[in-house]
Amino acid sequence: MLCAVIGLALFWLLAAGWLTAPLLASVQDGALRYPPPRFGERTVIVLLGAGTKHDAQGVLVPKQDAMQRIATAASLYARCKQEAPHCQVVVSGGNPQGHEAAEADNYAPYLLRAHVARDDLLLENKSRTTYENAQYVARILRNERYDSLMLVTSAYHMPRALLDFRRFALTPTPVASSARVAQRGVLPRWKNLVAANIALHELIGMVQFYVYRAFGWF
Incomplete structure (x- = not known):
């Protein structure tokens, strides 16, 4: 009986937001306090995948969080092109959901429509986890010259993503695309x-x- 009461209380605290709010704050508040990014002469913007879904017409599209990440990366790219001679966007996301296309391939047309130049767009479409995002991006960047590296993902995902990227000796400037409330x-x-x-x-x-x-x- 006591376990049922405790379980019901926990469910209500989560569903009514009173326990959910501090849980969210523990993972995403830090990501919202980073200073604005600075563009170097050669800037690389890394965009992490956030899944895909089928819309009402059955078309495979980015999930909502992914759309916000895409918009943020495209905005950064536009600003970069005004301030720096070399700007590149690396999209990292494979196909962990087993859909008909990898995340990176699915997101690419949205970035192109947002005026990211095709020659400045690099797709990494094999990774299935955040750890693999970092691992495969690190391999790509071994062959790239850059003096500014930015990481675009959701605020709640940023702390874990930074752990993985730092594991591969990458220290990107975090840019949170959105936060959960x-x-x-x-x-x-x-x-x-x-x-x-x-x-x-x-x-x-x-x-x-x-x-x-x-x-x-x-």
Whole structure:
């Protein structure tokens, strides 16, 4: 009986936003406090994938968080072209969902329509995890000359992404594309449960990173 009451209380705290809000803050608040990025003579903007989905017509499209990341990367690129002679966008995202196209390939047309030049767009479409994002991007950048590196992803994803990129000796400037918000109240909300699940996934992922590093698996 006690376990049921505790479980119900936890469910309500998450669904009503009171526990979800601090969970979100623990993973994304730091990513929202970084200073604005500075463009070097040769700037590389790394965009991390956030999944794909089928729309009402059955067309494969980027998920909402991915669209925000795409928009942020395109905006950075436009600003970069005004300030620097060399700007490149690297899109990193394979096909972990088993859809008909990798994330990077699916996102490319949106970036092109946002006026990212084809010659400045590089696709990494093999990675299935954030760790592999960092691993494969590091391989690409070994052959690239750059003096400014930026990482575009959602605020909640940024701490874990930075851990993985630093593992491969990359120290990008973080640029958060969006943040999740918990709505506190009395009534439970599905969006709060989704946000709580995302925050817990990121926290578990960071714990996993340190455990794997301790065992030499990362």
